[in-house]
Amino acid sequence: MKKILIYYILLSTLTLHGAFIDIKADHFYANDINHEAFFEGNAIINQGSNMITAQKIKVSFNHKRKATKYEASGGVSFDLMENGIQYQGQAYSIEYAPKSSEYLFIGDVVLQDLTNNRTIKAEMITLDLKTGLADVKGSEKKPVHFRFEIEDRE
Numbered sequence: 748m749k750k751i752l753i754y755y756i757l758l759s760t761l762t763l764h765g766a767f768i769d770i771k772a773d774h775f776y777a778n779d780i781n782h783e784a785f786f787e788g789n790a791i792i793n794q795g796s797n798m799i800t801a802q803k804i805k806v807s808f809n810h811k812r813k814a815t816k817y818e819a820s821g822g823v824s825f826d827l828m829e830n831g832i833q834y835q836g837q838a839y840s841i842e843y844a845p846k847s848s849e850y851l852f853i854g855d856v857v858l859q860d861l862t863n864n865r866t867i868k869a870e871m872i873t874l875d876l877k878t879g880l881a882d883v884k885g886s887e888k889k890p891v892h893f894r895f896e897i898e899d900r901e
Contacts, residue, residue, distance in 0.1 A: 768814070769793040770804060782808040792817065799825045799841060817843045829876050833861040848876035855889075868892040 773788030783805060786792075790804040802821030809815050820840040827834045827850075839854025852858060852872040859866045869891045873882040885891035 767794070770806070772804065782810070782812075784808070790819070792819065795828075797825075797827045797829075799823065799827075801841075814845060817841075817845070830879075832863065835859045835861060850874040850876070863895070865893070865895040867894075 770786050770790065770792045772786035772790035775784070775786050777784045786804040786806075788802065790801050792799045792804055799817075799819050801819035801823040803819070805816075805818040805820075806814055807816040807818075818840065819842075822837075823839065823841050824837045825835065825841060836852075836856065836858040838852040838856040838858075841853070842851040843849070850873070852869075852874070854870065856869050856872050857866065858869075858872055867883055868889075869883045870886045870889055871884045875881070883891050883893075
């Protein structure tokens with residue numbers, strides 16, 4: 748019980764880009780030796796206006812108890828606002844590394860850029876928020892599908 752209370756206090760004060768992280772789920776457990784916390788069943792992670800829902804969320808910590816990675820898996824959906832661009836979509840899993848500001852979307856990814864009216868469907872997307880670079884991969888059976896709006900010619 749004491750470990751759960753300590754992790755609850757720790758997790759309730761996590762920050763990502765200076766905002767508080769709020770995680771809710773049906774079940775919570777922690778592994779203090781491996782510096783991991785798990786949230787299972789109807790898991791929701793909120794940070795400001797950003798939200799990720801999944802069946803399972805795993806948070807990894809360093810020895811200073813700072814979050815180093817967030818992993819969401821199982822029926823993941825997301826609504827993210829980063830650098831003035833709103834992204835919505837779904838994937839089998841998402842990994843986020845706060846220190847490097849990199850997202851990794853894996854498995855039947857649908858990523859909608861609502862700000863610029865673009866949609867990408869792929870098997871894997873890496874999005875680096877510091878550099879603005881994206882790496883999009885498909886497969887032989889499911890190639891990358893990129894849909895975007897162009898300006899009409901005059």
